[in-house]
Amino acid sequence: MPIQARSTRVPWVIKYRPRRVEDVVNQDQAKKVLAPWFKAWLGGRKPDKRAALLYGPPGVGKTSLVEAIANEFNLEMIELNASDYRRRSDIERIVGAASRKKSMFRRGVVILLDEVDGINPREDAGGIEALLSIIKTTENPIVMTANDPWKDFLRPLREASLLVEFKPLTLTQIISVLQRICEAERIECERDALRYIAERSEGDLRSAINDLQAVAEGYGRVTLTLAREIVRGREKSIDIWRTLNQVFYKPRQAWIARKAVSQSEKDYEELIGWINDNIPRKYGEPSDLFRAFDALARATVFLGRAKFGGNWELLSYVFDLMGPGVAYARMEGEVLKTRYSYPEKIRMMAQLRGVRETREKLAEVLAKRLLTSKRTVKTEVLPILHYMFRSSRDPTKPALIALEYGFTESMIELLAGSRKSEILKAVATLKKARLSEKPAKPSAAEAGGEKGGERRKARRRERKGVGLDFFLGEQ
């Protein structure tokens, strides 16, 4: 029978939130970078970068440090979560107003925007631009937090901000925080149970404290058996940032690196891309590089075999090689301080997404009109059109095709490249000419004669759209 909790109902993560900067465990480097930035604001000198982007895995003290600073420096904190400032209009209205606000009773104002990586660049179009323009003119420091600051759409924000990295907490640090809470709550806690909870948290102090409270409140004491029962099974997918940290910063136990890759939020192929592109950014010693790439190459081979041979048991080797294999490849050198980079392949794919979509639509339009498959259009028709649009001396000819088939501007751009504007101009001229054209009455010959039949056919063809054969004949 669970014993009733003796603690208050306040979540311990709130109850034991750091009040002062020194209470924030571990993040010395972040404190070192942030302190002069805040001091510059308080001294009336606005720093070059008026925003700071605090990034790192969840539950490591990003928000807590800002709160502690605000507390110590007597600043009014305006905290907004991504869900409050999703849309451009919200950002302009809410964040814009906060950026000009003067505090009545405190020394100043600090704006905290949580989870900027939660903004959806598609759904919340214009949000980032709005934020950037506020950052340029803000009268108050803007601090943003993100778990994954390397998302492509965040690049302008990264460039406009002071970047502050937060690290996962170590096992010992987490255990000692849990121990202190147990003492403050006067709860009997087994050391092994605390270690178990800390290990499962993977550096996330928030989740460790929550787990501790769940066990303690349910049973009034924290034993290893109870902790196992309650905490186990709460597996969560690991964000890419944490995965990379747990691989490149060589965890003490190999299983951590293995779990970091096997439970990564990214699929295995994408993860290989991430690790591949970041090995040379994190490892400097040639022999470390060699071992790491060797392990990753072997992981790729096993993944290929697993996928194409359907032998999924081989995934086990993939995880071993990708995780501990790369982690323990670093035997000679230190981890480099270079920042992680987005994999080149994924960046290219993202950039090309628009092009791929336009190509699909173009193939669809033509397939319908030419009564053929999209595949045939892609392999046989588009290369010809591509050539025509780029090399035809007279822009009217491709313009005629574009007009007849109703190509959009992006389709014309895809086909014409740098000649886009020339062809668009020709399309506009053709449209105008057509509008001003008076429909002529058909003559008797046109209506019934042999020649008339030809003309009629030509007209019909014109109405339906210019056939490619027609165009080819003109070339």
Ligand SMILES: Nc1ncnc2c1ncn2[C@@H]1O[C@H](COP(=O)(O)OP(=O)(O)OP(=O)(O)O)[C@@H](O)[C@H]1O
């Ligand atoms: N470095 C730390 N020192 C002391 N307490 C911490 C630290 N990190 C986390 N905590 C505890 O965990 C809770 C959550 O931390 P916080 O909100 O600062 O995490 P975060 O890094 O901002 O996470 P997220 O990215 O999910 O917003 C805090 O209330 C505090 O109790």
